[in-house]
Amino acid sequence: MSLKIGLLGLGTVGAGTVKVLRENTDDITSRAGRPIEIVRAAVRDPALPRDCDLSGIELDSDADALVADPRIDVVVELMGGIGRARELVLAALANGKSVVTANKALIAEHGKEIFECAQAHGQVVAFEAAVAGGIPIIKALREGLVGNRIDQIAGIINGTTNFILSRMEADGADFAEVLAEAQAKGYAEADPTFDVEGIDAGHKLAILATLAFDIPLATDQLHTIGVGKVSAEDISFARELGYRIKHLAVARRSEAGVELRVEPTLVPKNAFVAKVDGVMNGVSISGNAVGTAGFYGPGAGALATASAVVADIVDVALGHAIAPPAMAQEVSFVPQSAVVSAHYLRMRVTDQSGVMKTISGILAGLDISIEAMVQKESSEGQAEVVLITHEVSTGAITQAMDELAACDAVHGGIVQMRLEHLSE
């Protein structure tokens, strides 16, 4: 009668899940309609101390035996990685067990195989915790907004880079400085590449896009630019013009095709995602019925992530888990050069009359119209020119940058970032 759980991993999220299930047992049992019982767990080293009460849980390092254990109804994969995790999840499904996982890398990279395996064996794979931690964003997308044709998702789905940008903005500090602080605080890994380069956010975005648009998982179509590109200077210029810079993940579907990108992006200061600060995550979803709805909360952490894991477990207990996505839609992706948006450009120029005219002339020649332009005096007879364009293709902006860079009056590299006019 009880739903029997086997847990792969007792690290941050695994131990958090045990804690939440123990702390809120009565409520969870009544909401799930039956007791949820962790019968067994597998870890690398069973001798290590664990951050939770293990009474009643059989613990060893035999993950293969766990996924084959006939007592177990649901395998909850909280070990991470995509090698062993993949094998074990596929084995669990083949053995007739449902799977709950928090592993975004696994779903993003091997989702197709895993969903097909689940379908073949009549099982479900639930992965609410894989995107935006404690925020029930997957449920919102697949169920709460099920009546919508989703056109766009714009989100801050990596707490590390958002912490870094928020701190850079608050303190005028530089990227490297703040990254070191984030590492010291445990908000960033010793090797921060996954977060800083947008790979982690890209995984999550690919998952959201699959659910929103019913398309295949397209990690190979992700366009990512790291947050290291952002300087304190750009943050301050953006602010002056009424924008904030966020490491924004955008999935968009239009007649031109699908776009998936994670880039430092200017957003209007009143946009929902502009107000998401620090390690928090926030996602806004636009659909043709709801307009735009926003979802906010902790994107990581032991208990917050466990909250999502437990929600999935309860859905399985009630028989309410949604079937694996079919990924059925034909999809074409918009080539990078054809992606259309507004842009932010910053360049250092000789501080003399006529330069602004030259710049405007180059842009006008490419049919790029300017929404705002400011010039700031700088040192050594030079000035800083910052401008915001109206919507234009990336191809055109790239050409404009080439032509601008070739001008005698323009010195050094041109900083360019995308700008999204998101709604509040």
Place this chain on the structure above:
Amino acid sequence: MSLKIGLLGLGTVGAGTVKVLRENTDDITSRAGRPIEIVRAAVRDPALPRDCDLSGIELDSDADALVADPRIDVVVELMGGIGRARELVLAALANGKSVVTANKALIAEHGKEIFECAQAHGQVVAFEAAVAGGIPIIKALREGLVGNRIDQIAGIINGTTNFILSRMEADGADFAEVLAEAQAKGYAEADPTFDVEGIDAGHKLAILATLAFDIPLATDQLHTIGVGKVSAEDISFARELGYRIKHLAVARRSEAGVELRVEPTLVPKNAFVAKVDGVMNGVSISGNAVGTAGFYGPGAGALATASAVVADIVDVALGHAIAPPAMAQEVSFVPQSAVVSAHYLRMRVTDQSGVMKTISGILAGLDISIEAMVQKESSEGQAEVVLITHEVSTGAITQAMDELAACDAVHGGIVQMRLEHLSE
């Protein structure tokens, strides 16, 4: 094989629901696993023009026949009111039909009877659209955050009063002026009492509290104060101190009991709900696993509300709708005088030395400590004193106001508002 719908009402939300089901038919059919078909609708006057395509829908004014029609699986009640709507919903359930409704007044006032009737007949009643329009807040509370013990809900769940306060803040305008504008724009009813006095928000809050705390619907325990109490002056003082004033709905559960209140309330300017502007709604939910999560979006409107109605219909189609709440918890409510929070006080005093000392003395005598206090010169030898207290019971603050009002140096009434230190 198709799920057959009977629609009570083809007004704003009814016509919106028809539109959304028609516009997104293919997606909805595939997500619901079967076609959803509106076979019949009832309105007051079938001769009126309707804001949707009625082809294939039998339309008349015989609501009683609709809820008895053996072809119909789900009755979608979008007529409003609590008299006829109650009768029809109960009849539909008794006839073995599920019910989807957007009617917060009906659920808040007659939820107990309706849920018991549903339970008795093995049917479900789904009411996502009744709270916060297009935001899937009920699903978040009952499913996405099911693993949590919920401790607090703090929300802006009436767009009209939020529009009024946002406009007052932006323009320094007065309540009456902005109310007239809201009425002209269609954001406020000709008789705005329901919105302005917090009755509508109270209905929604009672529903959320029932789901969050598993307690009976307690409209008789609601403490509501209208938004008309707020002046442009208070908004500006609050802002200076780092707060914004919102018509905030709060449901809290602590060892002392449950509190349900809708009042003009100061919130820190960085709090999630402080950033909810205009007609938008926003709700933050605090639970012992997730911490705090926030939900944002349009609280009304034809298509946005229809988005929630359709989500409920799809849940019914999939057999995923959650059973009616049991409302099983023993509950005691915190008496108003014992409710504890920080407070904002504003009073006009004689502008002379010693007055601040008198005020602090009175507060200290009641063990009320002061977090911030500012004095502004005013006209005619008087000054405006604004102060923010630390947490204190409403009883103590009431006594303090009596004692302050009795001072010779204090002139006229004392403005008092609650202040909630909500998290970001």
